[in-house]
Amino acid sequence: MISKAAASECFVYITLPGATSAVTAGKFVLERNQRGDPLGRFVYGRSYLDNPEAVPIDPVELQLSEKTYDTVQRNGVFGALRDAGPDYWGRRVIEKYAGKAQLGELDYLLESPDDRAGALGFGLNKVPPASQRKFNKTLDLETLQNLADALVKDDLPNDPEAPQVQELMLLGTSMGGARPKAVVQDEDGLWVAKFNQPDDRWNNTRVEHAMLRLALECGISTAESRIATIAGKDVLLIKRFDREKTPKGYTRARMISGLTLLRADEAPAMRERWSYVILVEEMRRIVAEPKKDARELFRRVCFNALISNIDDHPRNHAFIAKDEDWKLSPAYDLTPAPLVAQERRDLAMQCGDMGRYANAKNILSQHARFLLKEDEATIIVGDMKDQVAATWYETVRACSVSESDAETIRRAFVYEGFSL
Ligand SMILES: Nc1ncnc2c1ncn2[C@@H]1O[C@H](COP(=O)(O)OP(=O)(O)OP(=O)(O)O)[C@@H](O)[C@H]1O
Numbered sequence: 001m002i003s004k005a006a007a008s009e010c011f012v013y014i015t016l017p018g019a020t021s022a023v024t025a026g027k028f029v030l031e032r033n034q035r036g037d038p039l040g041r042f043v044y045g046r047s048y049l050d051n052p053e054a055v056p057i058d059p060v061e062l063q064l065s066e067k068t069y070d071t072v073q074r075n076g077v078f079g080a081l082r083d084a085g086p087d088y089w090g091r092r093v094i095e096k097y098a099g100k101a102q103l104g105e106l107d108y109l110l111e112s113p114d115d116r117a118g119a120l121g122f123g124l125n126k127v128p129p130a131s132q133r134k135f136n137k138t139l140d141l142e143t144l145q146n147l148a149d150a151l152v153k154d155d156l157p158n159d160p161e162a163p164q165v166q167e168l169m170l171l172g173t174s175m176g177g178a179r180p181k182a183v184v185q186d187e188d189g190l191w192v193a194k195f196n197q198p199d200d201r202w203n204n205t206r207v208e209h210a211m212l213r214l215a216l217e218c219g220i221s222t223a224e225s226r227i228a229t230i231a232g233k234d235v236l237l238i239k240r241f242d243r244e245k246t247p248k249g250y251t252r253a254r255m256i257s258g259l260t261l262l263r264a265d266e267a268p269a270m271r272e273r274w275s276y277v278i279l280v281e282e283m284r285r286i287v288a289e290p291k292k293d294a295r296e297l298f299r300r301v302c303f304n305a306l307i308s309n310i311d312d313h314p315r316n317h318a319f320i321a322k323d324e325d326w327k328l329s330p331a332y333d334l335t336p337a338p339l340v341a342q343e344r345r346d347l348a349m350q351c352g353d354m355g356r357y358a359n360a361k362n363i364l365s366q367h368a369r370f371l372l373k374e375d376e377a378t379i380i381v382g383d384m385k386d387q388v389a390a391t392w393y394e395t396v397r398a399c400s401v402s403e404s405d406a407e408t409i410r411r412a413f414v415y416e417g418f419s420l
């Protein structure tokens, strides 16, 4: 149960590359500075720094060092720690469970379960707890879906002791994002399960699955996905790319979001750093194969413009490290937006000299930052445009998107302004 006084410090645990249980990496303290603003401090533990296997928990902000790091960004929470915590959906679950709105930032980290993205964990004990081995089974999806539905509809009793509210935590609240979701396991490993919502304008689950397929057909590396239909409702299962099942348990990859790599946050003043051009520069500094990942990111910008995925915010991009080396994660959360505007649509991040404009010339204007020659970049954009135009319909239908849903999303694909 969540304590009354908001926690102000905790230990940060990490599952090291190849390991299946955690060690203590350091300590995080959240306090207030003289102006009363939240101030976060992090310091690596002595034994961690002495561990020859130790890796930084974040390659940008928290290099292995004896110094005490501090930040006032993101309510005092370092990007890598924030990435390991819940977003809108998970916070909603935790608040219902705790019986109160608006908990402290640290409470969200401490109260969210161990199936969080990446390799980090949080706790009040110096020694990490034993690794959790039990996760929800895909068989439980019906129960999970019903719980998620009840929370979305606000159909749950306002009583933290009620069995249904207690069960909410089964959803696995640590994964980020706003849509209802849970984490489930089957014999192949761990999956993120995303549910449809009653007010969705089309069958999101099937359409998102189809967009992952279309992206793959456009040469983009994507998270593996499939649809499970449980009691007449579709659930999208996306294979976790940050966990690998081994006979000893799950290994975990470190993971940071694009937001962390950009050293940005969600405040409006920070939006000018929401930029693919800056992201690719920052990414090239940390990944093992800059050329490969820069080209891949270029493909994703182009794809997002071609399907009007205007929800391509920096948390919908991630970077992972299964061992020492960092790389761009597979693509996920691809959603078309069938907007009315035909001349100009904007992505969530700047993608060229003309700002956020989802337009071929704009995307091509910064080809060199993506380590592409002009002619190479032009070929990628042209080929992908032809591919999406020619195949989106048959791909979505092959992924069992209904004819009427396909018509509803038609305007998202290869809109006029892309080629102006
Ligand atoms: N296959 C995956 N493996 C590991 N982590 C993942 C995977 N897919 C998503 N994630 C993580 O979970 C978070 C939430 O997933 P996703 O973006 O699909 O949800 P969402 O609710 O649709 O998000 P949004 O709020 O952007 O609409 C992502 O930001 C990412 O950190």
Ligand SMILES: [Mg+2]
Binding pocket: 177, 178, 315, 316, 333
């Ligand atoms: Mg998302």
